[in-house]
Amino acid sequence: MVQFSSVDRTFAALADPTRRAVLERLGDGPATISELAAPAGMSLTGLKKHVRILEDAELVTTEKHGRTRHCYLGPRRLEDVNDWLETYRRGWDDRFDRLEEIIERKKGSS
């Protein structure tokens, strides 16, 4: 179950355009908080909040160098197809459970 909650956290982290933009930017190389804040038109404080959410999801790691914080892509990559597949499977399982209820209903009435 730990696995699923980390997938949920990943998706919650990705469900925001600013955070997706941060990840895209970091795909090109590390950046400081202020370098990330400028194109997003955000305050440093606002951007830090987004970075913290990405950090919690392990999509980003940060390191402090003197007074500036450098951000990198984190250890968690999204290539673990098994995670995706399991969530996809659960979605279908849930759909088919409902279809099964319909079928049971029809069985009863026929």
Add this chain to the structure above:
Amino acid sequence: MNEVHERQKTSITTPSDTEIRIERIFDAPRQLVWDAYHDPELLPEWLGPRELTTTVDEFDLRPGGSYRFIHRSPDGSEFVFFGEIREVDEPNYVVRTFAWEGMPGKQSVERADFEELEDGRTRVVIMSRFESKEDRDGMIESGMEKGVNEGFERLDELLARQQAS
């Protein structure tokens, strides 16, 4: 984890890089499963993720016929799926194209087989074939139904870039 897996009824496998295979056995005769599966009035009850409201715009189950359905989230986001029916052989199988407006220009071909088992149950197998591994993975990811109320327009690009790096 094992306990959970044992009582799960739907299995999903990836027979190749461009395919997804979904299988489920229903405890009912084939014709009944077929009818329930293809009844446009019943589709909204099961077709979409539970959190979303599903509307069937069009569902013309004959070769060349088209279908279109819309999942709406409580915040008003819409996910529109559509395609064309290519083959229908009731109650054996249906072949149709499947596209999502969130991935323009991409479509998969989906074949649903309904197989009558000796014990009176029915095996449903949905085999989806995509044009590339990226398309397939994008579709699996778009099927993520938890915690996301926004469109995924850019997510597939993002994922492709992350995987490449």
